[in-house]
Amino acid sequence: MTQAFSELSLAEPLARAIAEMGFSAMTPIQAQAIPVVLQGRDVMGAAQTGTGKTAAFSLPLLQRMLKHENASTSPARHPVRALVLLPTRELADQVAQQIALYAKHTQLRSTVVFGGMDMKPQTAELKKGVEILVATPGRLLDHIEAKNCVLNQVEYVVLDEADRMLDIGFLPDLQRILSYLPKQRTTLLFSATFSSEIKRLAGSYLQDPVTIEVARSNATASTIEQRFYRVDEDDKRQALKQLLLEKGVKQAFVFLNSKLGCARMARALERDGLNAVALHGDKSQDERLKALDAFKKGEVDLLICTDVAARGLDIKDVPAVFNLDIPFNAEDYVHRIGRTGRAGASGIAISFVTGRDVKQLAEIEKLIGKKTEVESLLLGSDQSRFGGAPSGRQNDGQRLWSDPQARAEVRSERPTRIRAPRASSDPFFDQPYQPPATDARPAWEGNAQPASARGLSPYIKSRKKVAALFRPMAPAAVESSTEAAS
DNA sequence: AAAAAAC
Incomplete structure (x- = not known):
């Protein structure tokens, strides 16, 4: 009973991008997470790696952003509405590239910021205005403190590799970032592994979350x-x-x-x-x-x-x-x-x-x-x-x-x-x-x-x-x- | 016994 993306009635620009990428059937995490995210619920999602988690959160986010205009009036024409945080630079780069592909036919703009690279081009992109910002924590804080971006209109936060983002090494940065965001927002956590400790901690960042577990968490793929x-x-x-x-x-x-x-x-x-x-x-x-x-x-x-x-x-x-x-x-x-x-x-x-x-x-x-x-x-x-x-x-x-x-x-x-x-x-x-x-x-x-x-x-x-x-x-x-x- | 994330 695999479901097709076509059953989701996604906006045409998204459906077109998906078709161009050759996707038709959803993976289990996608089939379960996408409808829930479309409803605007908080999610804690556990799924094995390599099963399409990025699409599972980015497609419904894009859909919602297309359907719902940002209610508040913003000085910038393109306020950051979705923030995606990742624990490594390469991963941020990869996820940003993927989101850009899904958003290709929409008017929504996205960019990525991470450390080790010149601030200037990143700053220029931010100043132009982006709806979707993908980032690693340290560099994002740099940009926030340099007032290169304003996050007070963020509606959606995604912590990918959430157990790592919530571990002791990242937690202080993460908490500071979250302090810049509106309290009223949708929060999505995804990872292949969740220790019970992290699960408990994660719960405190979520409001009435839906837990999605497509395989026993921490499981390795049978392939x-x-x-x-x-x-x-x-x-x-x-x-x-x-x-x-x-x-x-x-x-x-x-x-x-x-x-x-x-x-x-x-x-x-x-x-x-x-x-x-x-x-x-x-x-x-x-x-x-x-x-x-x-x-x-x-x-x-x-x-x-x-x-x-x-x-x-x-x-x-x-x-x-x-x-x-x-x-x-x-x-x-x-x-x-x-x-x-x-x-x-x-x-x-x-x-x-x-x-x-x-x-x-x-x-x-x-x-x-x-x-x-x-x-x-x-x-x-x-x-x-x-x-x-x-x-x-x-x-x-x-x-x-x-x-x-x-x-x-x-x-x-x-x-x-x-x-x-x-x-x-x-x-x-x-x-x-x-x-x-x-x-x-x-x-x-x-x-x-x-x-x-x-x-x-x-x-x-x-x-x-x-x-x-x-x-x-x-x-x-x-x-x-x-x-x-x- | 370490790595990652800001300069």
Whole structure:
């Protein structure tokens, strides 16, 4: 019982824009949220990522703005009537572009303001007057305080990624912004994840809200295959390269927890001959937008990013997400893997687990309501560069942590040694990638090296059991995946 | 163990 946009009797300019964009059937969040927003109710909406939330709030807002003239008389001909707030600049940019497309055939004007860019062009746009303003909090406050925009006629506020907007880092800015807005207004909150705490807090910003939950909140899309591999800190890059080949992945988001880690990983992968670019908050905004744009166009294969890219970014057909680090917040796991498997497409999410991530993994299991199985990964020697002769063996799905004893051992493992940052003398920066000196022979063939040096998890007890689970990679499969990856 | 958002 999918409903069509045509059943909504939207204003002609909106219907035309939708048709031009090739949309006909509504997604569940759209089918449920649009009628409610059209009634002017406050909404708290939870829906999986990639299910069309932006259209779910922007279309009915535009419709209402077209149907209802702003009642108050304004000195500006185009007072801001709708304000959309987002937690990252790239996301603000993306949502603004989408709204502009929906509003294309209307007289309604929209613009976006975010930090890291020159104030002047933004100010000029604001002074011309816009009905719809998309923004990140900090820069918006700058504009408000510089009196570049007046928000006392705002009728609609949207907090997208609402749980993030309401978290401790954003809340002070958000409260200040809200203090500039009329009390009488419609407020819409949307996110894929809502913790119960945030839900309660959110309630205090809403008046008699309608709660819309199209899937259990915090759920991950069933179109995303989720896998977890036990990988030592030092083996992560090698494991990434190997899995890219094995899975035949052409393009992927690669998440790390730190900006420095991203910068290093991107450089190292580039040196290995991969087409990788970093995206994190220490880059200039210009670089950030360029990196994202190149990834969108498919000019870049691997986007090595922090959680700046975890939420909302909508890039078509990215087949894979790698979590080289397990995110600090379980919610961010849900958002990160939501960068793949969008709009019903399939995707794979691969996460690397070290000994100290066990607790966090449990949090993720709790949040997504699924048990995870951590597999071990036998790393090949990789004598060649990426795209050359593949490694000799691959893991064929060994379930490691289903064994309670192994799990207990993992818990007690000492934390991985962390290399201190050392400017340009850091060998990680300056030396070409050295493949591991060992071959890929497994431990049971009498290799004297400690198991961890070969990427074999040190807590494997039964060699026989393990041997049965590993088998050489079939040559045919290797070739096809190599081709696909190049 | 961090990142994000203003200059």
